[in-house]
Amino acid sequence: MTDDNTSNKIKTIILIILPWILSIPPLSSIKMIVMVVGTLVAGFVAGSGWENLGIGLAGAIVAYIIFLLVVSIFVGVFLYKKKNIRIRLLIVLVYFIYFAGVQTLFALTTDIKLLLGGERENYERFLVMQKLQEKVEDYWRDNNNLPTSINEIGFSETDIDVTKDPITGEPFGYYRLEETKYQLCASFDKSGILEYMVSEGAKVEEKKYKKGYSCLDFDARKYGHFILSHPLF
Numbered sequence: 001m002t003d004d005n006t007s008n009k010i011k012t013i014i015l016i017i018l019p020w021i022l023s024i025p026p027l028s029s030i031k032m033i034v035m036v037v038g039t040l041v042a043g044f045v046a047g048s049g050w051e052n053l054g055i056g057l058a059g060a061i062v063a064y065i066i067f068l069l070v071v072s073i074f075v076g077v078f079l080y081k082k083k084n085i086r087i088r089l090l091i092v093l094v095y096f097i098y099f100a101g102v103q104t105l106f107a108l109t110t111d112i113k114l115l116l117g118g119e120r121e122n123y124e125r126f127l128v129m130q131k132l133q134e135k136v137e138d139y140w141r142d143n144n145n146l147p148t149s150i151n152e153i154g155f156s157e158t159d160i161d162v163t164k165d166p167i168t169g170e171p172f173g174y175y176r177l178e179e180t181k182y183q184l185c186a187s188f189d190k191s192g193i194l195e196y197m198v199s200e201g202a203k204v205e206e207k208k209y210k211k212g213y214s215c216l217d218f219d220a221r222k223y224g225h226f227i228l229s230h231p232l233f
Contacts, residue, residue, distance in 0.1 A: 015075055015095065019102035033197075033204060038063020068103070072096035124166050126194065129184055130226045131162040132172055133218060136182065140220040146182055150174045173215060185215035198224040 022030065038059040076092030132150070139153050140146050147153050150163050150172075164171050165186050173185030194207040194216060205224075207216045 011079060015079075019099045022103075034063050034067045038066075068096055068099050072099060122188070122192065125186060126226050128160075128162050128164075128166050129172060129186065131160070132174075133184060135162060136174070136184075136218075137220045137223060140180065146176045146180065146220060147174075148176055173213070175215065177217075180220040181217065182220070183215040183217055185213060187213050194226060196224050196226060198222045 038061075041059055041063070072092045072095045075095045076088045076090075135153050135155070136147065136150075155162075162172075168187055170187065173183070175183040175185070177183060188209050188211055191211045192209055194209065196205045196207050197203070198205060209216060
């Protein structure tokens with residue numbers, strides 16, 4: 001009986017701290033991967049691609065809820081087998097609410113830090129930079145070669161100007177390094193990290209940038225999406 005009580009106490013402590021641990025990098029990337037996969041699946045099912053913000057957001061939220069529910073069911077159903085079914089279902093419900101609450105708290109805290117850290121501007125900057133990245137890699141796929149300069153790409157009159165930083169108005173830097181590798185550069189107010197999801201394998205890469213003029217490395221063979229940027233406090 002004593003062993004069971006000790007085991008339950010240890011189990012409870014682990015379950016209490018688990019949501020907090022999963023909210024701290026690098027384990028927080030698990031949640032991000034789940035949400036990005038949900039976005040891609042929703043876009044595929046709807047036939048609109050991941051670019052449709054509404055459908056993508058809905059897919060991310062559904063995937064996130066499923067993620068929380070799966071963890072909660074595992075906790076209630078498998079870790080508390082000796083409890084009756086009603087108690088286990090109650091544990092699932094309580095843990096789901098607790099898990100979601102912790103994750104929401106971290107999300108709100110992160111959003112406040114991002115706003116105070118000026119990341120709203122970086123969001124706009126990276127949104128345009130990703131469009132430029134897509135143009136560069138479209139050129140690579142069409143020509144089996146990277147452009148030597150942005151001017152080689154060719155933009156239609158209806159395209160928004162993706163060659164300039166929307167915050168500073170200065171042109172983005174572009175440097176061809178190797179056959180498939182290149183850099184995109186801009187001036188940043190502070191150092192930070194860009195989380196970049198490589199489509200193949202759903203792998204998250206962290207691309208660091210420094211305060212001032214800084215460049216990010218890309219490989220045209222590793223097509224991916226910008227996920228989130230955050231400052232280095």
